[in-house]
Amino acid sequence: MMFRDRAAAGRFLGRRLAHLRGAGAVALGLPRGGVPVAFEVARALGLPLDVIVVRKVGVPGDPELAMGAVGEDGVTIVNAGVVAASRVSPAELAAAQDRARAELERCVTLLRGGRPRISLAGRTAVIVDKGMATGATARAACQVARGLGAARVVVAVPVAAGAAAEAVAEMADEMVCLVRPASFAAVGRYYADVTPTTDVEVAALLACSRREATSPSSARAPGVEGEGEVVMKGWTVDDVMTQVVVSVEESAGYRTVVDLLIGRRISAVPVVDAFERVVGVVSEADLLRKIEYAGDEAPRLFEGRRRRGERGKALGASASELMSAPAVTVLAGASIADAARLMDGEDVKRLPVVDDLGRLVGIVTRGDLLKVYLRPDDDLRDEVEAVVRDEEVTPGVSDGVVTLEGRVAQASTAEELIRLTRQVPGVVMVVDRIRYANDDRPVLATDLAYDAD
Numbered sequence: 001m002m003f004r005d006r007a008a009a010g011r012f013l014g015r016r017l018a019h020l021r022g023a024g025a026v027a028l029g030l031p032r033g034g035v036p037v038a039f040e041v042a043r044a045l046g047l048p049l050d051v052i053v054v055r056k057v058g059v060p061g062d063p064e065l066a067m068g069a070v071g072e073d074g075v076t077i078v079n080a081g082v083v084a085a086s087r088v089s090p091a092e093l094a095a096a097q098d099r100a101r102a103e104l105e106r107c108v109t110l111l112r113g114g115r116p117r118i119s120l121a122g123r124t125a126v127i128v129d130k131g132m133a134t135g136a137t138a139r140a141a142c143q144v145a146r147g148l149g150a151a152r153v154v155v156a157v158p159v160a161a162g163a164a165a166e167a168v169a170e171m172a173d174e175m176v177c178l179v180r181p182a183s184f185a186a187v188g189r190y191y192a193d194v195t196p197t198t199d200v201e202v203a204a205l206l207a208c209s210r211r212e213a214t215s216p217s218s219a220r221a222p223g224v225e226g227e228g229e230v231v232m233k234g235w236t237v238d239d240v241m242t243q244v245v246v247s248v249e250e251s252a253g254y255r256t257v258v259d260l261l262i263g264r265r266i267s268a269v270p271v272v273d274a275f276e277r278v279v280g281v282v283s284e285a286d287l288l289r290k291i292e293y294a295g296d297e298a299p300r301l302f303e304g305r306r307r308r309g310e311r312g313k314a315l316g317a318s319a320s321e322l323m324s325a326p327a328v329t330v331l332a333g334a335s336i337a338d339a340a341r342l343m344d345g346e347d348v349k350r351l352p353v354v355d356d357l358g359r360l361v362g363i364v365t366r367g368d369l370l371k372v373y374l375r376p377d378d379d380l381r382d383e384v385e386a387v388v389r390d391e392e393v394t395p396g397v398s399d400g401v402v403t404l405e406g407r408v409a410q411a412s413t414a415e416e417l418i419r420l421t422r423q424v425p426g427v428v429m430v431v432d433r434i435r436y437a438n439d440d441r442p443v444l445a446t447d448l449a450y451d452a453d
Contacts, residue, residue, distance in 0.1 A: 002276055004238070004332055004355050005193040006033060006130050009158035009178075010040025012243055016176055017126065017156055021045045025124035025154070028052040029205075030141060031107055032197040034129035037158065039205045041128055049209035050118040051202070052127060053108050054140045055100040057093075059086045064186065066133070067093070069140035070100045072108065073147050077140040110199050111206065121149035127172075128156050131187030135164030142171040159190045179244055192355045235425040237339050238332040240371045241353045241362035247272045250279065250320035254290070257282050257319055270327065270352040270360055271319045277358040280323030287322065289313040329354045332361050336369050336425070343369075373400060375426035384427075387420045393434055395421070400428035411439040 003009040027047045029038030035051060042049040054071040058064060059082065067088060068078040076097065083093060125145035132138055138155050145153050155168050156176040161184035169175035179190065188194040247270045248257055260269055261284060268283035293314035316322040330339050330351045343351060343366060353362035377397040384395040384402055391413065393406035402421055408414050414434040421430050 002355070002359055002361050003158055003191050003243075004361055005191060005195075006036035006197070007040050008238065008332075009130065009191070010037035010128070011044065011238075012178060013037060013128070013156055013158055013176070014041045014044025016178060017041060017045060017154075020047070020124065020126060020154065023124055025126050026050060026118050026120060027126045027128060028141070028145065029202075030054060030127065030129040030137060031111060032199065032202050035202045035205050036197055037130050038126075038128035039209060041126065041156065042209055047126065048118050049206060051111055051206065052125070052141045052144055053104055053111070054137050054144065055104040055107070056137050057096045057100045059088060060092055060096065062086070066136040068097070069136045070097055070104055071140040071144040072104070073144060075140050075143045075147065077136050077143070079134055079136050082134065107199070111202055113203070117148070119149070120145060122151045123149075124152040124154060125150035126154045126156060130158065131190065132157050132160035132164040132168065132177075133184070133187055135160070135168045138164075138168045139171050142168070159187065160184075192357065192359055192361070235336050235372055236332065237330055237334050237336060237353055237362075237364050240336060240368045241332065241364040242368060243362045245270070245352075245360065245363040247276075247278075247360055248282070248319050249273075250318065250323075252319040254287070254317050254322065257322065258287060261287070268350065270363075271323045271325075272360050275357075276360055278327045278329050278352045278354055278360050280320070280325035281327045281352065282319050282323045286313055286324055289322075290316075327352055329358070330364065331356070336372060339364055340366075340369050372425045373428065375400075380424060380426055383424050384421050387424070388417055391417065393417060400426060401431065402427050402429070403431040403433060405433040407435045407437070409437050411436045411441050415441070 003012070025045070025047050027038045027042035027045070027049045029035035029049065029051050031051050031053060039049060041047070052072070054069050056066045057068040057070060059067050065082065065086070066079065067082040067086060068076065070076050078093070127138060127141045127145060129138055138157070142153050142155065152173045153171075154174040154176065155172040158177075159179045159181070160177045162180050165175055165177050165180055181190070246260060246264060248260065250271055250273060257269060261267065268281050270278050271280040271282060273279050290313070313322055328342065328346045328348055328351060330342055330353055332353050332355060339351060343349065350363055350365040352360055353364050355361050377400070380400065380402065381395055381397045384397065388395060388404065391406065391408050393404050393408065396403040396405065404417060404421060408417070414432070414436050417434065418430050418432055421427060
């Protein structure tokens with residue numbers, strides 16, 4: 001399982017945390033990599049964004065392995081197990097902690113720029129990071145948040161090691177994690193884009209969040225961008241796909257694949273190479289060749305290529321021998337309309353979703369594409385209001401059916417409003433009750449009545 005980047009992970013996390021919208025919470029990103037994730041969470045839920053500054057204390061010679069963490073207000077966490085396993089002496093531990101504290105103070109000064117923290121007193125603190133390997137940083141953040149008066153602490157990450165998630169869950173009131181791999185690798189292993197986040201980028205995201213929170217334009221409906229400019233929100237596969245997806249390696253055995261399909265109640269599974277690129281798909285039909293051609297696997301004279309391939313699969317024992325290749329895939333950034341056309345053209349019910357490098361990032365089904373028609377009427381109304389905001393037209397929405405009622409100057413304006421409204425994802429039908437003062441539409445030859453003479 002892989003996220004495209006930290007922003008994409010944040011958008012997925014924001015959907016999982018939808019229950020916190022309107023709960024008076026504060027999104028707190030862990031600098032640096034957690035802030036882009038937290039920014040998207042804050043934007044999705046309408047929360048103020050701040051940082052909770054905690055610095056990891058890395059093992060000497062292996063700084064990515066955390067043996068503890070330090071946080072604001074003098075909070076210190078020590079992972080005794082890592083310290084013992086790495087044979088770190090008390091003096092080495094103390095020196096590493098001092099370096100981390102110095103970095104913490106520098107980070108606080110740079111990121112806050114003299115501005116006070118957003119008060120957590122009596123509020124829900126939503127601590128967000130890009131992932132957790134040991135959980136030391138998140139645990140320190142929990143202690144810092146409670147020390148600052150948070151009434152409730154929620155920790156949210158896109159990916160985490162199981163042991164780390166369990167350890168953090170004991171300190172937080174709620175632990176939210178999208179993916180807990182059975183065999184956890186480094187956090188960066190689960191991102192296609194692992195470009196480091198800089199202090200400058202963190203400061204920019206905090207500034208952007210403050211502007212959005214204080215700007216009058218922040219209250220505009222989704223789809224509105226800039227003065228007088230309407231930008232339709234185009235739903236993509238990334239918005240509706242299932243991100244937690246199973247796959248098998250090319251070496252996976254026949255029984256392994258069968259067990260996976262039956263256990264997960266799915267009809268097909270993507271096959272990936274060592275770089276998580278999709279190289280094929282094994283379906284139930286592929287596996288059934290072994291039954292269909294049992295004892296009759298040898299090719300016959302004058303037999304077509306397709307039948308020969310099917311007989312070959314009957315002899316297959318691994319995913320690479322059983323799969324159909326090349327796989328029919330769709331990019332995460334493709335529109336849902338493109339995905340629907342691809343499914344129809346290829347006569348498939350589900351598609352592996354890949355990033356720009358062909359790596360597996362999700363699965364989209366026909367049912368996923370239909371989710372757009374489950375959008376709440378209020379969301380549709382907000383987006384349609386953005387379309388008609390410059391005209392004397394009022395939209396009404398009921399069960400996805402939009403009624404446009406009002407008056408405009410030109411007939412062509414009415415037609416354009418109807419066309420744009422139909423393009424809003426989730427609109428089932430548009431009822432036209434718009435009146436106009438002038439019919440400026442071109443007259444076609446078929447509209448003219450000719451005299452017989």
